[in-house]
Amino acid sequence: MLSVFKYYSVFLVVLAIAAISCQSQNEMDRMVIQNVTGYTFYEDTLREFSAIAFEEGKVVDVYTDTSFNDSGDIKIIDGQGRVMLPGLIDAHAHVMGLGFQQIHVNLAGTPSLKEALRQVEEYASDYPDLNWIEGRGWNHTHWDINRFPTAEELDKIENERPVWLTRVDGHAGWANSKAMELAGITAETEAPQGGEIIRDENGEPTGIFVDAAMDLITSEIPEPTTRERKLAFNNALQQMRSHGLTSVHDAGIGIRDWQLYKSVADSGRLTTRIYAMISGTGATFDTLAQKGPIPSYKQDMLALQSVKIYADGALGSRGAAMINPYSDDPDNRGLLFASEEEMTNKILKTASAGYQTNVHAIGDRANRVVLNTFESVKDSLGNQGLRHRIEHVQIVSEKDIPRFKSLDIIASMQPTHATSDLNMAEDRVGSERIKGGYAWKTFIDQGTVVAFGSDFPVEDVNPFYGLYSAVTRQTQEGEPEGGWYPGERVSRAQALRSFTLDAAYAAHQEKVLGSLEPGKWADFILIDRDFFEIPDQEIWQTEVLESWVAGQKIYSKAD
Numbered sequence: 001m002l003s004v005f006k007y008y009s010v011f012l013v014v015l016a017i018a019a020i021s022c023q024s025q026n027e028m029d030r031m032v033i034q035n036v037t038g039y040t041f042y043e044d045t046l047r048e049f050s051a052i053a054f055e056e057g058k059v060v061d062v063y064t065d066t067s068f069n070d071s072g073d074i075k076i077i078d079g080q081g082r083v084m085l086p087g088l089i090d091a092h093a094h095v096m097g098l099g100f101q102q103i104h105v106n107l108a109g110t111p112s113l114k115e116a117l118r119q120v121e122e123y124a125s126d127y128p129d130l131n132w133i134e135g136r137g138w139n140h141t142h143w144d145i146n147r148f149p150t151a152e153e154l155d156k157i158e159n160e161r162p163v164w165l166t167r168v169d170g171h172a173g174w175a176n177s178k179a180m181e182l183a184g185i186t187a188e189t190e191a192p193q194g195g196e197i198i199r200d201e202n203g204e205p206t207g208i209f210v211d212a213a214m215d216l217i218t219s220e221i222p223e224p225t226t227r228e229r230k231l232a233f234n235n236a237l238q239q240m241r242s243h244g245l246t247s248v249h250d251a252g253i254g255i256r257d258w259q260l261y262k263s264v265a266d267s268g269r270l271t272t273r274i275y276a277m278i279s280g281t282g283a284t285f286d287t288l289a290q291k292g293p294i295p296s297y298k299q300d301m302l303a304l305q306s307v308k309i310y311a312d313g314a315l316g317s318r319g320a321a322m323i324n325p326y327s328d329d330p331d332n333r334g335l336l337f338a339s340e341e342e343m344t345n346k347i348l349k350t351a352s353a354g355y356q357t358n359v360h361a362i363g364d365r366a367n368r369v370v371l372n373t374f375e376s377v378k379d380s381l382g383n384q385g386l387r388h389r390i391e392h393v394q395i396v397s398e399k400d401i402p403r404f405k406s407l408d409i410i411a412s413m414q415p416t417h418a419t420s421d422l423n424m425a426e427d428r429v430g431s432e433r434i435k436g437g438y439a440w441k442t443f444i445d446q447g448t449v450v451a452f453g454s455d456f457p458v459e460d461v462n463p464f465y466g467l468y469s470a471v472t473r474q475t476q477e478g479e480p481e482g483g484w485y486p487g488e489r490v491s492r493a494q495a496l497r498s499f500t501l502d503a504a505y506a507a508h509q510e511k512v513l514g515s516l517e518p519g520k521w522a523d524f525i526l527i528d529r530d531f532f533e534i535p536d537q538e539i540w541q542t543e544v545l546e547s548w549v550a551g552q553k554i555y556s557k558a559d
Contacts, residue, residue: 029073030055031551036079037530038062040086040516041501046493052084054522057299057550061518082545083530085496086516087246087523088463089503091412092391092453095250095274096257097136097170098239099232100224101457105135108168108457113143113153120165121157132221133158136166136457138174141316141424148198151177151207164217169458171314173214175207183220192216194310194337196319211313211335233260240272241555243462244544246523247273249412249453249507251358251391252308254279255287265298271547271554273301273523275507277308277358281346293354299550300512300521306356308391309346310337312366315394315421315428320363323397327430334363343373351377351386356508358389358412364397364433371403378407389451389506392417393443395429396436404448410506411443412451415469415495416459422475422484434485440470440498441488451506452498463499467531468540470495476540492532492539522551 034051040062041047049062070076101108105123110116116138124133140148154163154176162179166172175183187204191197195212197205209217224232240248253261253276264270278288285307293305313319313335318326321336338346343359350357361367370390389410394417404411418425418438426434443450454466468476470490473483483489490498504514512520526546529538547555 030060031075031077032068033077033079033084034063034066034068035081036084036526037081038084038516038524039496039532041497042515042517046496049516051079052516052522052524054551057522057552059516059518059520059522062516079526082526082528085244085525085527085531086500086514087525087547087549088244088499089247089249089507089514090240090245090453090456090461090463090499091249091451091503091506092251092414093248093456093461094170094252094458095236095240095248096229096232096253098457098461099234099236100134101136102235102239103228103232105133105165106137107135107165108137108460110138111142113140113145113149116143116149116165117153117157120154120163124158124161124163131161132179133161133163134165134221135163136170137168138165139168139316148172148206148208149174151175151180151205154207162220164221166214167314167317169314169316171214171319172208172210172317173217175209175217177207179217179220180205180207183217185216189216194313194335196335210317211319212337229256229260233264237264237271239461241547241549242544242557243464244525244527244547245272245461245463246525246547246549247275247504247507247509247513249275249277249306249451249503251277251360251455252279253277254284258288258304261302262297265301270298270301271549273513273549275303275306275509277306278304278355279308281307281309281349285350289353289355295508300509303507303509305354305508306358306389307350308358308360309343309350311343311359311361311370312336312363315362315425318428320395321366321369322363322395322429322433323365323368324433326428327433328427333365336366336369340369340372343369344376347373347377347388348380351381351384351388354384354386356386356388358391360391362392362394364395364400364429364436367393367396368400371400371407371409374407374409375403383408387506387508392455394421394438395425395433396439397433398436401436401439401442402446404443405446410449410451411440412453412506413438413440413443414453414455414459415440415466416454418473418484418488419469419475420459422480438485439488441490444490444494444498449502449505450498451503452495453503462540464542465540467492467495467499467542468536470498471539472536474536478537496531521549523549 053060163176198208312321501514
């Protein structure tokens with residue numbers, strides 16, 4: 001993969017510039033940015049302001065109709081009438097996945113199988129020295145084929161080297177015949193629990209591996225080198241800060257990830273805060289949890305006090321676990337990764353050690369099992385105040401929705417999932433079950449904390465896409481008119497809250513992040529239009545002009 005490192009020095013230069021900028025700003029005791037149109041939640045109410053003062057990286061206060069002058073230890077910056085918001089927080093993301101997407105073949109948004117194959121062929125030609133061709137982002141439900149793609153189709157463009165392409169949701173993979181050969185996959189190969197090998201009418205593997213079955217192929221792929229990992233992480237940091245993400249919740253990290261994050265934080269080059277979730281309850285958890293939860297590292301730049309586990313697969317690949325069969329596949333109820341008893345034991349292990357536990361659950365059966373599990377754990381351990389979460393909460397039985405409130409479970413949801421899935425979601429679950437689908441407002445109205453995110457790189461890293469989807473429930477082309485199940489649209493204020501203060505709450509960080517209030521970190525962004533005044537259609541077109549973390553400018557569009 002050495003040929004992909006031509007961008008490496010560019011990212012290091014950018015980070016060096018950011019570090020120099022941060023150092024010069026630290027020399028000032030207090031800074032004031034005035035002449036802005038600012039919005040923040042303040043004492044739980046949305047407040048507009050025209051100036052902000054901060055020192056030592058933390059907010060002194062925000063002001064309205066107050067003018068400051070340069071005087072000794074105060075530096076005044078003219079905001080030039082631009083719009084300021086608190087730094088945006090993505091409550092569910094995959095940081096290294098975003099970074100690797102930039103150096104592998106990126107199939108996100110490909111409109112057809114033909115175009116996807118063309119991009120893979122081009123990438124393979126550009127990088128003839130790679131032993132494996134890897135990529136991500138394909139979505140067959142957006143192609144006019146009404147089926148999964150096949151290994152045979154990949155073989156026509158690359159049959160000498162193994163190819164492995166992960167579906168957009170990360171819950172299915174597409175292999176060519178060479179990859180299956182290296183993995184020893186035959187008609188006799190059995191899928192592991194929680195996985196499926198898609199087969200043809202003769203029982204032969206077609207090249208599609210769903211959920212746990214993906215490990216049959218990925219176990220054969222060499223681990224990325226340290227240099228590759230650093231490049232991917234630098235790519236991800238650049239993407240996040242340029243889109244106004246001052247904090248993200250990283251949904252499932254390994255030991256090498258944590259070591260890399262700490263190293264970058266120690267060097268002062270970490271430009272987006274990371275609230276990391278340990279991946280699973282096995283050996284990785286045992287290693288990373290040896291010293292107990294880490295609520296704050298390097299002035300809240302990192303935290304490690306939560307765990308991510310999976311209950312089921314994804315809706316697009318029909319791996320989401322459903323109570324009743326899929327409406328468009330009557331012999332299929334999806335994949336439950338663990339029994340209720342097994343899930344209970346997992347969460348008892350993490351919660352007993354003091355870790356918030358965040359469970360991926362997309363189908364109504366998976367959500368019910370996880371709710372049952374959290375109830376059992378609460379009965380055993382009492383109310384620990386760990387703020388357990390269910391991640392995605394896409395299809396929930398209407399009978400189960402109130403249980404989120406009674407059990408005090410946070411709903412971690414991704415608005416762009418609805419607008420990406422509206423072309424197929426109702427086909428999958430039918431007109432009745434969809435009433436409990438992507439039901440953000442229903443959860444909010446009952447008093448459940450809803451934290452918004454993107455699930456990047458499953459969806460785009462840009463949080464304004466999510467803000468737009470939350471407010472409109474429309475595609476960027478404005479479809480459908482009036483929004484998809486418009487009763488679940490939320491106000492702009494609520495959308496912003498779910499991407500800031502409520503996301504901070506979901507990470508036990510609402511006292512230091514999520515709003516521009518005295519004593520909190522001065523994490524904010526300047527954008528090119530007024531989020532609360534522009535037409536709905538413009539929300540997703542918003543551009544970030546500057547991003548600041550702890551009172552230090554870490555991104556400027558003008559640079």
